[in-house]
Amino acid sequence: MDELLIRPMTEPDLPAYKALRDAMLAGHPDAFTSDAETEMQRDLASYRSRLPSGTDSGTLFTLVALIGGRIIGALTCEREARRKVAHMAQLVGMMVSDTHHGRGIGRALLADAISRLQASPELAQVTLSVTASNRAAVGLYERMGFTRYGRLPDAVRLPDGRRLDKDLMLRRLQA
Ligand SMILES: CC(C)(COP(=O)(O)OP(=O)(O)OC[C@H]1O[C@@H](n2cnc3c(N)ncnc32)[C@H](O)[C@@H]1OP(=O)(O)O)[C@@H](O)C(=O)NCCC(=O)NCCS
Numbered sequence: 001m002d003e004l005l006i007r008p009m010t011e012p013d014l015p016a017y018k019a020l021r022d023a024m025l026a027g028h029p030d031a032f033t034s035d036a037e038t039e040m041q042r043d044l045a046s047y048r049s050r051l052p053s054g055t056d057s058g059t060l061f062t063l064v065a066l067i068g069g070r071i072i073g074a075l076t077c078e079r080e081a082r083r084k085v086a087h088m089a090q091l092v093g094m095m096v097s098d099t100h101h102g103r104g105i106g107r108a109l110l111a112d113a114i115s116r117l118q119a120s121p122e123l124a125q126v127t128l129s130v131t132a133s134n135r136a137a138v139g140l141y142e143r144m145g146f147t148r149y150g151r152l153p154d155a156v157r158l159p160d161g162r163r164l165d166k167d168l169m170l171r172r173l174q175a
Pocket of ligand 1: 032
């Protein structure tokens with residue numbers, strides 16, 4: 001079987017990244033805050049915002065997971081420029097293709113992201129939000145050391161009328 005490779009995303013990856021993201025948004029409306037219809041209209045150039053910004057703020061990195069040269073997973077890490085909150089990073093856009101769930105790829109993406117963040121001593125903690133009913137994702141985050149610090153009720157409203165809560169989670173980065 002082809003080996004799993006995890007590496008930072010670069011510009012030539014953007015079409016495959018958009019294709020994966022569009023498919024995941026369409027297939028998992030409960031899991032993401034962005035909606036598939038709007039995002040599908042976005043042009044490729046706008047996804048450059050998911051490449052490292054080259055400064056200490058914005059996107060720090062997007063990791064992609066590849067098997068046999070094909071992108072089957074991704075995870076983005078962001079940070080705000082404002083000084084008083086610059087000790088925190090945020091994880092967004094965690095996704096693993098449905099064809100590859102349950103093989104440890106999500107865990108590997110998360111582990112790689114955490115060790116990259118831990119290499120920056122100025123970063124003290126990383127946060128994320130996750131649909132409270134998403135057991136696979138919440139379970140994965142808990143096993144990787146995240147704890148819930150709150151819950152935002154009625155955080156997402158779906159076209160079918162469902163209202164979803166978001167769990168707010170954090171993980172300390174330095175010992
Ligand atoms: C959530 C998601 C990223 C997990 O990725 P994955 O590669 O399937 O996860 P892994 O194989 O690394 O599994 C990680 C852990 O979660 C567990 N897990 C996976 N799927 C599960 C499920 N449906 N229910 C409960 N636990 C599950 C695994 O047993 C594993 O535990 P372990 O490491 O202790 O053995 C993936 O399912 C996904 O992309 N889902 C749709 C989009 C989504 O929900 N994104 C998250 C937005 S916050």
